Amino acid sequence: MKKPPRWSSTLLSWLGDPETAEEVQGDLLELYAHWVETVGEREARWRYVLSALKLVRPLAKRKDTESSTPFFLRPDMIRNYFKIALRNFVKHKGYSAINVSGLAAGMAVAILIGLWIYDELSFNTYHKTYDLVAQVMQHQTVNGRKYTGPATPFPLGRELQTRYGSNFKYVVMSSWEGDHFLSQGDQKITQKGSYMDVDAPRMLALRMLKGSQDGLREPHSILLAESAAHALFGNRDPLNQLIKIDNKLDVKVTGVYEDVPYNARYHEVTFIAPWELYVSSEKWIQRDRDQSNWGDNSFQIFVQIADNTDFDTVNKNILLSKFNNVPPEDRKYKAEVVLQPMHDWRLRSNWENGVKTGGLIEYIWLFGFIGLFVLLLACINFMNLSTARSEKRAKEVGIRKAIGSVRGQLVIQFFNESLLVVICAFTLSLLLVLLVLPWFNEVADKQLRILWEKPLFWLFAVGFTLLTGFVAGSYPALYLSSFQPVKVLKGTFKAGRFASLPRKVLVVIQFTVSLALIIGTIIVYNQIQYSKDRPIGYNRDGLMMIQMKSPDFYGKFDLLRTELKNANVIEELAESSSPLTSVWSNNGGFHWAGKDPNLDVDFATIWVTHEFGKTVGWQFKEGRDFSRQFSSDSSSVVLNEAAVKFMGIKDPVGTVIRWGTGKDMEEFKVVGVIKDMLMLSPYEPVKQTIYLLNYGNVNWINLKLNPNKSASECLTTIEAVFKKHIPSAPFDYKFADVEFGKKFAYEERIGKLATFFAGLAIFISCLGLFGLASFIAEQRTKEIGIRKVLGASTLNLWRLLSSDFIVLILISFSIATPAAWYFMDDWLQQYDYRSEISWWIFAASGIGALLITLLTVSFQSIKAALMNPVKSLRSE
Amino acid sequence: MKRAFLGEFEEVVLLTVAVLDESAYGVTITQEIEQKTGRAVGFSTVHTTLQRLEEKGYLSSKMSGATAERGGRRKRFFAVTTAGRKALMEVKNIREQLWDALPPQTLQLMGG
Numbered sequence: 007m008k009k010p011p012r013w014s015s016t017l018l019s020w021l022g023d024p025e026t027a028e029e030v031q032g033d034l035l036e037l038y039a040h041w042v043e044t045v046g047e048r049e050a051r052w053r054y055v056l057s058a059l060k061l062v063r064p065l066a067k068r069k070d071t072e073s074s075t076p077f078f079l080r081p082d083m084i085r086n087y088f089k090i091a092l093r094n095f096v097k098h099k100g101y102s103a104i105n106v107s108g109l110a111a112g113m114a115v116a117i118l119i120g121l122w123i124y125d126e127l128s129f130n131t132y133h134k135t136y137d138l139v140a141q142v143m144q145h146q147t148v149n150g151r152k153y154t155g156p157a158t159p160f161p162l163g164r165e166l167q168t169r170y171g172s173n174f175k176y177v178v179m180s181s182w183e184g185d186h187f188l189s190q191g192d193q194k195i196t197q198k199g200s201y202m203d204v205d206a207p208r209m210l211a212l213r214m215l216k217g218s219q220d221g222l223r224e225p226h227s228i229l230l231a232e233s234a235a236h237a238l239f240g241n242r243d244p245l246n247q248l249i250k251i252d253n254k255l256d257v258k259v260t261g262v263y264e265d266v267p268y269n270a271r272y273h274e275v276t277f278i279a280p281w282e283l284y285v286s287s288e289k290w291i292q293r294d295r296d297q298s299n300w301g302d303n304s305f306q307i308f309v310q311i312a313d314n315t316d317f318d319t320v321n322k323n324i325l326l327s328k329f330n331n332v333p334p335e336d337r338k339y340k341a342e343v344v345l346q347p348m349h350d351w352r353l354r355s356n357w358e359n360g361v362k363t364g365g366l367i368e369y370i371w372l373f374g375f376i377g378l379f380v381l382l383l384a385c386i387n388f389m390n391l392s393t394a395r396s397e398k399r400a401k402e403v404g405i406r407k408a409i410g411s412v413r414g415q416l417v418i419q420f421f422n423e424s425l426l427v428v429i430c431a432f433t434l435s436l437l438l439v440l441l442v443l444p445w446f447n448e449v450a451d452k453q454l455r456i457l458w459e460k461p462l463f464w465l466f467a468v469g470f471t472l473l474t475g476f477v478a479g480s481y482p483a484l485y486l487s488s489f490q491p492v493k494v495l496k497g498t499f500k501a502g503r504f505a506s507l508p509r510k511v512l513v514v515i516q517f518t519v520s521l522a523l524i525i526g527t528i529i530v531y532n533q534i535q536y537s538k539d540r541p542i543g544y545n546r547d548g549l550m551m552i553q554m555k556s557p558d559f560y561g562k563f564d565l566l567r568t569e570l571k572n573a574n575v576i577e578e579l580a581e582s583s584s585p586l587t588s589v590w591s592n593n594g595g596f597h598w599a600g601k602d603p604n605l606d607v608d609f610a611t612i613w614v615t616h617e618f619g620k621t622v623g624w625q626f627k628e629g630r631d632f633s634r635q636f637s638s639d640s641s642s643v644v645l646n647e648a649a650v651k652f653m654g655i656k657d658p659v660g661t662v663i664r665w666g667t668g669k670d671m672e673e674f675k676v677v678g679v680i681k682d683m684l685m686l687s688p689y690e691p692v693k694q695t696i697y698l699l700n701y702g703n704v705n706w707i708n709l710k711l712n713p714n715k716s717a718s719e720c721l722t723t724i725e726a727v728f729k730k731h732i733p734s735a736p737f738d739y740k741f742a743d744v745e746f747g748k749k750f751a752y753e754e755r756i757g758k759l760a761t762f763f764a765g766l767a768i769f770i771s772c773l774g775l776f777g778l779a780s781f782i783a784e785q786r787t788k789e790i791g792i793r794k795v796l797g798a799s800t801l802n803l804w805r806l807l808s809s810d811f812i813v814l815i816l817i818s819f820s821i822a823t824p825a826a827w828y829f830m831d832d833w834l835q836q837y838d839y840r841s842e843i844s845w846w847i848f849a850a851s852g853i854g855a856l857l858i859t860l861l862t863v864s865f866q867s868i869k870a871a872l873m874n875p876v877k878s879l880r881s882e
Numbered sequence: 883m884k885r886a887f888l889g890e891f892e893e894v895v896l897l898t899v900a901v902l903d904e905s906a907y908g909v910t911i912t913q914e915i916e917q918k919t920g921r922a923v924g925f926s927t928v929h930t931t932l933q934r935l936e937e938k939g940y941l942s943s944k945m946s947g948a949t950a951e952r953g954g955r956r957k958r959f960f961a962v963t964t965a966g967r968k969a970l971m972e973v974k975n976i977r978e979q980l981w982d983a984l985p986p987q988t989l990q991l992m993g994g
Contacts (some may be wrong), residue, residue: 026929026933026958027946028955028956029907029908029955029956029957029958030908031930031953032956032957033908033909033925033929033954033957034925035952036909036952038908040909040913053925056924056926057924057925060926060927061926061929154888280980523918530898
């Protein structure tokens with residue numbers, strides 16, 4: 007006889023009421039046999055299936071009896087879960103502490119990184135016009151390479167407005183954001199500001215507190231940020247008050263706008279003055295305007311595109327807006343005009359040969375990954391310790407199952423335990439973040455805070471807690487609850503040979519990440535140190551710079567020099583057109599004998615006074631310095647080594663260089679060649695530079711302090727002298743070494759953050775290792791006792807317990823090394839002046855990791871090895 | 883006294899159990915009802931009714947010893963309890979009273 011359909015029988019045995027399962031199944035089987043005889047097999051099967059289906063719960067009535075398993079989410083059960091979880095938590099204080107602190111550290115890192123990323127992604131979003139505003143950039147091809155920059159010529163603004171006007175809502179010309187000093191009565195403050203077209207407040211969606219967004223319509227007006235207004239006027243009403251910019255331009259305050267927050271480019275700009283005022287105050291700009299000079303790239307242009315268009319379309323339209331206007335001889339530069347949208351200003355600001363190549367966004371990815379990895383490490387710890395303890399808890403699971411627990415309840419219980427730990431850890435991590443945030447803000451140059459009021463933050467926090475709880479608890483919950491009670495209770499439960507494999511894999515992952523982070527950190531610092539030690543070609547000690555910000559500074563060179571020298575506070579004083587840590591002007595149009603006609607000439611041009619070399623202490627390779635003894639030196643120049651190389655001349659001293667054409671042409675004679683002076687980026691080759699002698703075309707006063715006197719003493723005297731001769735300007739000074747140090751700020755920031763994260767990663771990994779080692783030592787107590795009785799030495803035992811871990815570290819090392827090498831090599835490629843990745847970095851971090859591991863593990867293994875065997879063997 | 887309520891099908895099942903006496907279990911009850919009433923009864927219906935009657939206290943049940951048939955599964959034998967008997971008697975009494983109250987001519991009209 008054929009059997010009834012198997013699937014319906016199975017279904018019945020699964021979903022039928024377990025109370026009556028036996029007789030129902032029996033009855034149905036008997037009836038089936040009866041039906042087969044009376045109505046045929048087909049009909050019998052049909053009836054069987056129908057009956058079985060009807061008996062499946064919840065179709066059939068369920069029978070409640072007192073002995074059945076309670077629903078696993080009954081309030082009683084929930085209370086029980088918590089009680090047991092708490093008891094376990096308190097009973098194993100050591101494990102709990104390791105778990106909570108490890109997880110908390112991991113979560114704190116993740117929160118910090120999350121806040122940082124949020125801050126970076128929301129950069130500039132203060133402006134409501136965020137999606138519509140762009141800066142006009144241009145690509146130019148020089149010597150076969152495409153360079154991209156924000157500097158644009160004066161007529162381009164007008165061109166965009168008149169010929170391409172339908173693409174834009176606003177076209178705003180702007181000066182560079184720079185330091186200026188504002189004075190009002192006796193009050194003088196230095197502020198960063200910008201001269202911009204009248205539409206600027208609307209384009210930037212500035213929130214006006216006083217006055218209107220049309221404040222720039224009057225040519226002699228100024229808009230102040232709230233903070234600047236407060237600094238100048240205190241609580242008085244600033245509106246319609248008169249102030250002076252750089253002690254030369256009289257302006258009236260026509261509006262006060264809310265301070266732009268820290269995470270926006272315009273945060274630093276605390277005043278905006280009208281563009282027209284700027285044009286009327288500078289002769290050279292008027293010249294640019296009147297002559298329609300397309301060759302002088304000295305201005306910024308910002309636009310807000312029209313509402314019905316998008317950046318791609320506009321880009322296509324304006325691409326040749328400059329090229330079509332330049333004189334024929336400039337066509338070879340292939341000028342292309344493109345828009346850099348506001349949302350790319352911060353994160354995607356790098357261009358390589360005319361293509362956007364990223365920028366800060368790469369660090370966002372990098373740190374995002376680090377955050378995830380550190381969190382993962384913490385989760386791995388938790389899983390590791392839980393599974394390690396599984397054999398201990400196996401008995402508990404067995405007994406629970408034997409007295410009626412179902413698997414669902416055990417799963418819930420273990421998840422609950424992990425959730426409890428995670429919630430504790432999360433609370434602790436919030437405290438940690440609060441504690442670390444001020445320091446973190448300083449290092450990262452941010453103003454981050456916990457976003458208590460943002461639902462998004464809480465959504466993330468809760469999601470993150472649940473997810474971590476789930477990930478961390480999943481292994482124990484699903485693994486422990488699957489133990490078979492019979493085996494466990496009989497005592498034959500033995501984790502197999504491969505049971506510890508996942509645990510080992512987890513340890514390897516942990517140490518791979520930690521090691522890679524350490525190697526990365528060392529390489530970053532190595533690169534910074536390497537660049538800092540780079541020869542700079544001059545002497546930074548006691549070198550001070552003062553910017554000549556107003557006309558009052560000019561014509562006082564001799565006066566200041568003599569007086570300060572007489573006061574014996576300086577060794578020398580000189581003026582220059584660029585600060586020592588930057589190059590403010592670059593020029594082409596130079597010719598010399600033997601010049602390659604295809605070479606596009608571009609020199610950094612720096613005008614200096616006679617004693618510049620003496621002041622900064624530059625070093626001569628050939629020839630001599632400028633000298634007052636040669637009156638012909640007004641047409642002499644000094645080159646740097648890079649310039650000689652660039653020009654391709656054999657015998658530089660005496661070479662004649664012509665600059666300009668026609669009647670504007672001037673001739674210069676090279677009198678000396680200095681060793682390269684590092685003025686720009688410490689990571690790039692020094693640019694070819696020409697130093698020319700000029701007392702008018704200068705912007706900075708450089709002072710070499712008297713090394714025999716203390717800096718503070720010198721400063722007081724210098725300030726007094728400056729105040730006496732230039733009373734209208736505030737005494738603002740900069741030190742060359744400090745300014746130079748700022749060039750490393752970015753790399754140092756990354757280095758510090760990486761150290762912080764690497765340190766935490768190591769800390770978390772060690773916590774995990776510590777817990778694991780202590781567990782293993784505890785588990786092998788008896789074995790160690792017996793070994794000792796049989797004569798094993800402490801050293802023997804120590805080696806026995808530690809060697810397992812050493813192997814794991816070695817495996818991690820072999821994975822981490824190539825990975826770190828690959829990524830860091832890639833990172834270093836962005837610097838032209840870069841350090842080598844040498845083998846000692848890997849060796850040092852490997853040995854370091856090994857030592858840390860040994861220390862961590864040894865504490866436990868020595869403790870275990872020293873234990874009295876009598877004690878460990880005496881009791882069961 | 884609380885009125886016992888018995889549905890029509892419940893009454894049939896309860897009576898069948900009484901009729902079958904010692905050999906009343908799921909299969910025999912189902913077959914007996916089919917035979918006697920001539921209507922097709924689902925096993926599941928009978929099973930749930932038996933459960934309900936047991937809950938109401940009209941039936942008691944106990945498991946038989948292990949059997950060699952039907953895959954070694956035991957049978958659940960049902961027996962009518964005192965309450966069950968009482969309930970049956972009550973239903974019967976009510977019916978008889980009603981029959982008795984029927985006037986003779988109506989009885990003739992019905993072809994009785």
